[in-house]
Amino acid sequence: MDETLNNNVGQFLRMYRQMVRIRVFEDNANQLYLSARMPGLTHMYSGQEAVAVGICEALTDKDHVTSTHRGHGHCIAKGARFKEMFCELLGKEEGYCRGKGGSMHIADQANGNLGANAIVGGSTGIATGAALTSKMQGKGTVTVCFFGDGATAQGIWYEVMNMAALWQLPVIYACENNGYSEYTSTAEIAAGSIIARAEAFGIESYKVDGQDVLAVNRLAQDLVTRARNGDGPFFVELETYRFHGHHVGDINRAYYRSKDEESEWKTERDPIANFRNWLLTENIAGTDELAAIVAEVEADAAAAVAYAMEAKFPEQSEVDMHVFAGVRHSLPYIDGSAR
């Protein structure tokens, strides 16, 4: 193992663990859905782990991310705990959002995650605004805006890229191109070149293999540092793949995505398996060590699921709380009877 690698062992193992955490979290969430123990649906991030982890590893707690409907990966990579996440997915009071948000709105502001978003493209403005605060207040923080290839069809993204470029904001637009939006392939809904769209605003842009956590992380470290120094904004397109369907219920999907294609990605381009091989080949860790990480994570997840299953739902009286900051119950407030 050469010296640079040696210096970064901690980081490598952390990235491995984080990717495993995402995968294991998702497997558990999927099981909860399949066993009808989870309310609603969720969108699995499995397959895209190298994106969230490679990028978030380059960020500090103070840096912000905005996330999407496919948001568990970003949440975990930015430092969230399983317990509060599973509680949130099950609508429990101890969830990150007291059960009010759910999978599609999970947020973890303590770690700088401004929230998943169920409006495709809906967080592009929010991310840019967080970068504006950073610049105006000289905070030195960077914001990463995660979104899918499908979100490039939303006009607001062009609007905010323009302002980010004009005002040189410390924001990185990270487009996770997983080849599909819902049940439609990207080629059918995106004309021309996605990267050229960002470049047209004078934004320095990159394309990177989103299955290679090291490549993602290298680029991210560089761009985050530069954005912090005022060289932003940047755009990155990350080529990746979702291993599951659009959401947990999207089982019969051969009509829009071939099984061969899926299995090729799963066998050849699994970001975790490939990174594991690399760690082993480079002698950064042994199989036992890596297996131990997986086992630990699995135990952690199992415990969190068990906890969340037993955890209590929010009190009924919470239903009109947190509508307005500074107002305990909104219903009497809006009728003017709170004064």
Next chain:
Amino acid sequence: MDETLNNNVGQFLRMYRQMVRIRVFEDNANQLYLSARMPGLTHMYSGQEAVAVGICEALTDKDHVTSTHRGHGHCIAKGARFKEMFCELLGKEEGYCRGKGGSMHIADQANGNLGANAIVGGSTGIATGAALTSKMQGKGTVTVCFFGDGATAQGIWYEVMNMAALWQLPVIYACENNGYSEYTSTAEIAAGSIIARAEAFGIESYKVDGQDVLAVNRLAQDLVTRARNGDGPFFVELETYRFHGHHVGDINRAYYRSKDEESEWKTERDPIANFRNWLLTENIAGTDELAAIVAEVEADAAAAVAYAMEAKFPEQSEVDMHVFAGVRHSLPYIDGSAR
């Protein structure tokens, strides 16, 4: 005069007349405003005549245009008459829209003008939709979408360009870059390159001197023909200038636009004066002939203004008519009492 020129004398003189018509119309409208005889405000097209005329000369009656808040030029170039236009500006019943639209909503569907639009960027979808009908129904018509540099900041434009490109629609996006949106220069509100933004969607794009009616027309003829044949969409950026303020009331504007700059454009780059010189130099017409055109147009305008001033306002009973097609009066209809 060489043969090609000779063959096109009729067209040249028509373009000259049309440009003069726009200028004279605007001067009259401005006078109506300054003498407090016009309700509301209007936005003058003077200075940009070569754009509307050069492009519309390449279109047939059946082709469509969509227009903007600065829409008189497009309306005239597409074939509208002064009488109905002045009536509209004065809110009279004989106006193109029975006085209900006004300057910012003037439409002339008989000549294919789908209407001015007071929402910046608001007609980009409409134009694209007209092109969709044309393609779906095999009409062979082309739609030109006029909009300003300011409208490039509206997200919807990117959305519809994407679909126009994916579906190869016969639409031409014509961006009249007059250097300003309201009181702000384009450089301050547009990052990167406008033309690159269209190109990023795989749309063939051009930049042309919008003060040169022949250059505009040449390009337009080519693109209209190609769009008709299914080679569209296209994008054209036309460099131009508005001679007046943002609207008729925008008189003291030196704080955002220098007098020198204005007078340079007015003396060096007046599309009408320059085209007139060319017509004279090439011996296509003599000064008398051109002066006669101006005089005729002026007389036409004066008569139309006089007519419109005397014309009657719509009846009060019209107020709830034309809310719904097929429903005479909407107020009883929405209360269910019309059945």
Next chain:
Amino acid sequence: MTREVTFSKAVNEAIAEEMRRDKSVFLMGEDVAEAGTPFKVLSGLVEEFGTDRVLDTPISEPGFMGIAIGAAMTGSRPIVDLMFGDFLYLVMDQLCNQAAKTHYMSGGKLNVPLVLRTNLGATRRSGAQHSQSLHALVAHIPGLQVALPSSAFAAKGLLKTAVRNDNPVVIFEDKLMYQEKGPVPEGEYQIPFGEAEILREGEHVTLVGTSSMVQVCGEAAEILDDDGISAEVIDPRTIVPLDEQTILDSVKKTSRAVVVDEGHRNFGVTAEIASRISEKAFYYLDAPVIRLGAMDVPVPFSPALEDLTVPTPESVADMARRICHGEHVHGA
């Protein structure tokens, strides 16, 4: 002959029939073609009509709404599929500044014959951005007509009427009802706009329910039956136009009314209907008109909270019972 078909199938049939009848009708939206929408409402249509008339769009709601308007202005009759009613906010400008006003602003020269199909309804554990019932917003804008089918029968009949209407029409379907079956005649039919349906006659109280709340009112009426209270249940079917007369006639007979809608209560649909009843049946009312709507909070994800936010048969029956028993629901 009348068969039982699902709400979803009724919608599908209406579209297929109209597309067969009129070549200018086409369909556009996200995942409407092969996928047939996430709710599978449009399954099979692309197979019959091809991708030329069933257009999968990118995720560009403002953009495809605008395109539909331009298409409608030039001789097409688009049916636009908006995947969730919550995305209405994204198309408000095109819908309300353009589609709703074009006919008027052009002095009657330009028409915008389009149908915007979308949905409403909570309690699917979909969170605050996928559970809203936003029909009040569009009902407020002159130039738009708004239909709220409450059964498979209404879904088909209203949609066919909408497609033939020369104006922009917004239809909200109840997501939770897609799989519910109801009687639908084999043959061609339309349901005129502005004609309420009296689903059940009664003497003591009028329950006006819209969309998802029609069934709730029906169930409330059954609960009330047991208490000896006879409730009349009315479904306006369209709120623009609104069949005021049928509602007023009923209230003049019963002297009491409860208005129930799944949109938020504050500044919502119930306010309009209730205030009209209070104004125009003033001298007939024996009790205040009561409004029930979705609670004025964003829709919470947690099942423990979400279910509290919508009116239920029990809450409707309770209110009806109280006004019938002369309780001052809001004491003096």
Next chain:
Amino acid sequence: MTREVTFSKAVNEAIAEEMRRDKSVFLMGEDVAEAGTPFKVLSGLVEEFGTDRVLDTPISEPGFMGIAIGAAMTGSRPIVDLMFGDFLYLVMDQLCNQAAKTHYMSGGKLNVPLVLRTNLGATRRSGAQHSQSLHALVAHIPGLQVALPSSAFAAKGLLKTAVRNDNPVVIFEDKLMYQEKGPVPEGEYQIPFGEAEILREGEHVTLVGTSSMVQVCGEAAEILDDDGISAEVIDPRTIVPLDEQTILDSVKKTSRAVVVDEGHRNFGVTAEIASRISEKAFYYLDAPVIRLGAMDVPVPFSPALEDLTVPTPESVADMARRICHGEHVHGA
């Protein structure tokens, strides 16, 4: 000490004072800097605060609304200028799906302290897309608060309260009032949300007016005076929260009410207020509650038509007179 300043100046002062007080407050919108907006309301602010805190944006309403939300979530307090109220449709998604719901969806962890300033009002001959009064739309959405100043005094006091509020607040200013002068104290003051103002006491009828319609109600009251009818005039000042009690107390005293608002009547603000009065003051009412709003048509350009679409002192007085004289405005 109280001076007379214009409505416009009052807004300008409120912003300047708040920006001086709190460095996290900033201003953004189209032509807000050197131009000071087309209405010149913001003139001079960029000179004092610089382009770092007075941001001219491109014509990207959804975009800068979204940016303001993100800025607000991370420690800024943006004041967003939306040039015309009609452009609200463009920001509805960001405002209603994001700003309004973020605090709730995050279980109270994220705040969105921002002010969206925009305007309302017709009769400026500006056509259908520059004349709308769309406050009912945002009032319907839980999570938003909505203020409607009707004087220079209210404009300043409500705006200062809004800036200090930790939630998204939408303020609608009446375009026609910008140049009107009114008394405004020299010193610091705020006007609490949810407290109506009784502008004039009266006995026979309550006139509830909002924004531009407050003056109209005041003038109607003077007309009514001549007829021996004493009208009480109430300005709610904020419609979310709405000071229901003050309105109900008044109606319980006068037994009659006319509610006047410049938004469209159908599914508009008057429906909410009137239906609450009818419900909660039911046993006190001697006549139906009457609603006057903008006519339910797109706003026509022609002066001959536009003036017909808004309530006037005469039309308000006429309605009040009729209910006071026991005329069944809507006969049985």
